[in-house]
């Protein structure tokens with residue numbers, strides 16, 4: 001009898017033990033702990049009220065990372081004029097100063113605003129000739145929160161440009177641009193450095209990178225989950241409404257109106273929400289002027305732009321107005337570093353504030369072609385830097401403070417606040433740190449070739 005009781009309990013105990021073991025393994029597998037880099041990302045703050053669906057892009061495994069990176073980058077040095085193929089420099093002294101980058105605090109959301117009108121006015125008043133937001137902007141999180149959560153009162157097709165987007169009005173008359181999600185986070189874009197649709201997450205990450213680099217020349221961007229049926233269709237213009245249709249399953253789709261817009265390439269929701277980026281429209285008191293970028297691509301297969309075959313291209317640019325004096329050429333250097341870090345090879349034009357003429361700052365807007373391929377570092381994006389060998393000392397110093405992994409750390413911290421977090425998969429953070437080292441290396445090569453006094457520019461202008 002005694003033997004039977006013990007056996008009975010032993011069997012039960014074994015069942016309970018196995019059940020517990022199974023539960024622990026299951027919890028471990030379904031948690032984020034396995035997914036490198038995601039574990040320490042806190043829950044998004046601004047999304048609390050909006051209660052979006054849980055992030056659907058957390059799990060990414062891309063095999064053979066190292067092999068693939070080497071294959072993709074093997075030949076890159078061979079056909080870029082002006083790129084010094086010499087030894088890469090390493091061992092920079094990162095001089096990180098905690099005061100340098102104010103990432104987290106400014107993203108907290110405060111409730112001390114009476115109405116949205118005050119929030120939009122505040123953001124409009126931030127705009128100055130050489131900055132879109134101030135260095136310290138404790139209300140930035142509140143403005144971003146308002147962009148991500150306030151009521152949409154009008155929706156229309158995009159204004160201009162080639163990519164599918166919407167022009168929205170938010171409550172109290174604030175215009176914003178909505179760029180819809182077209183790819184999952186782990187999608188890799190192959191081909192030329194401007195290939196693929198716009199990436200809404202690149203707009204979001206670009207905004208924060210621009211701020212972390214200390215430029216603050218990008219319009220405000222935040223992620224948002226939009227309910228097409230409830231938030232867009234009831235307030236849509238006729239011409240936008242005409243492009244809506246029922247997609248597969250329970251989804252709602254639209255294809256808008258733009259150069260590349262057509263019914264075969266729509267943006268669709270997941271049955272309820274469509275994720276996208278919201279960009280704050282600049283105040284009408286700051287009209288823009290569009291310029292052709294001197295290092296733009298031809299966008300024609302087999303046809304190269306002059307800078308792509310002529311090593312001395314910069315000599316001809318640096319003597320021309322507005323590059324021969326003032327901030328323009330140095331702004332181009334800053335922007336090419338920014339673009340290289342995100343992998344955006346689509347800077348065909350750039351915009352400045354009309355009223356500032358030749359002294360106008362280069363706005364870092366339209367950053368949606370970044371973060372397409374974390375395995376590929378497109379060195380040609382850096383051509384202005386390694387062909388001209390000029391950089392502001394302040395930019396160089398900022399890059400140094402961000403080397404040694406600080407850049408990705410700050411980016412993760414900033415992006416963790418966004419409602420569509422995680423904005424980037426971990427491979428893109430690795431890519432940014434790696435590319436930053438390559439930028440520093442190119443600057444070092446310039447210094448050894450031309451001397452520091454030729455390369456470093458103190459102050460803002462040439």
Ligand SMILES: Nc1ncnc2c1ncn2[C@@H]1O[C@H](COP(=O)(O)OP(=O)(O)OP(=O)(O)O)[C@@H](O)[C@H]1O
Nearest residue numbers: 159160161162163177219279280281282288365366
């Ligand atoms: N936030 C904004 N504030 C003011 N004007 C803007 C803003 N965003 C875009 N614009 C204007 O709209 C134009 C097109 O926007 P954007 O470059 O984002 O679209 P796109 O479809 O990518 O264009 P492209 O095909 O030329 O690259 C810009 O060149 C600019 O003049």
Ligand SMILES: [Mn+2]
Nearest residue numbers: 161163346366
């Ligand atoms: Mn574009």
